[in-house]
Amino acid sequence: MVKGVMFDFSGTLFRIESVSEWLGAVVAEAGLDMSADELAACAGRLTVTGALPGGAPPRALPSHLEGLWRERDLSAEQHRAAYTALAREASLPSAELAEALYDRHRTSAAWRPYPDTEATLRALRGQGVSVAVVSNIGWDLRPVFRDHAVDGLVDAYVLSFEHGVQKPDPGLFRAACDKLGLPPEEVLMVGDDRVADAGAAALGCPVHLVDHLPVDRRPNALRAVLGLVQEG
Structure with a gap:
């Protein structure tokens, strides 16, 4: 589950x-x-x-x-x-x-959330599902989430530059699972990179990929995550 x-x-x-x-x-x-x-x-x-x-x-x-x-x-x-x-x-x-x-x-x-980002995160919070942001990045993205009023919907941030490990190394995904206090098989990884993000599968995490498109061309791809959580 x-x-x-x-x-x-x-x-x-x-x-x-x-x-x-x-x-x-x-x-x-x-x-x-x-x-x-x-x-x-x-x-x-x-x-x-x-x-x-x-x-x-x-x-x-x-x-x-x-x-x-x-x-x-x-x-x-x-x-x-x-x-x-x-x-x-x-x-x-x-x-x-x-x-x-x-x-x-x-x-x-400089950043825009996808149209269904807030709604998806809010729905997961309503279902009691823990959320982590796992990113290959060289700076602290937390202010972006705060300024777009979705920081309160994220339980943990695991950023490559803070850990000295970058995806697809399983170590970064393991750190996120540990922060959520969940075994990998109970944590779904959602990303757009078929190499970096799919690395979570090595730990036993299910993986769901979305297309990296402009925000006006991808209005509701994240909503599929809600169905995967319910099925899982």
């Missing part, structure tokens, strides 16, 4: 803003004078380099960044270093933008 649910963060419960929105917000804050064509071109380069955390991965990863990329979620320092380096690969109009772009993605304004 399913008594707990682990959720991934990015692409599962929340979605990062688009590259154009991300860049536009930082450029406006910096007071830079860029034309629409210049902004579009820069956004295109940032997309290719995969510089937006939570966005699409690099289309062609430079060889000198391969090691840092593989281990980017093991610490806050590695995470920042990886993504600011990718941003600099995009020939930014100002060198300072790389750090500003990184800082922007850590703000609550």
Whole structure:
């Protein structure tokens, strides 16, 4: 019987803003004078380099960044270093933008919950089902949940940079199950990554995958979790 649910963060419960929105917000804050064509071109380069955390991965990863990329979620320092380096690969109009772009993605304004996130978490709480957020990430996402008024619906956060372990390593899922006080076979893992999130299966956790889509194209995929909990 399913008594707990682990959720991934990015692409599962929340979605990062688009590259154009991300860049536009930082450029406006910096007071830079860029034309629409210049902004579009820069956004295109940032997309290719995969510089937006939570966005699409690099289309062609430079060889000198391969090691840092593989281990980017093991610490806050590695995470920042990886993504600011990718941003600099995009020939930014100002060198300072790389750090500003990184800082922007850590703000609550840069993230939108999926339409059914709150309703699903609230329904699980009503059923007495424990919830953990398990994320490969290099910064503290708790303020995002607080600012979007869903923090009270989460029982535990297990973040890779705080544990020095990243999914699909079973150790991160084990830490979450321990925090919930439940055996793995009673904890469902819900995520969007068929490698990282499916790693929970090695512990005996059931796994349910959703598509990593923009919020307006995925209105109710999380509601299926409620049926899986009832069936389990």
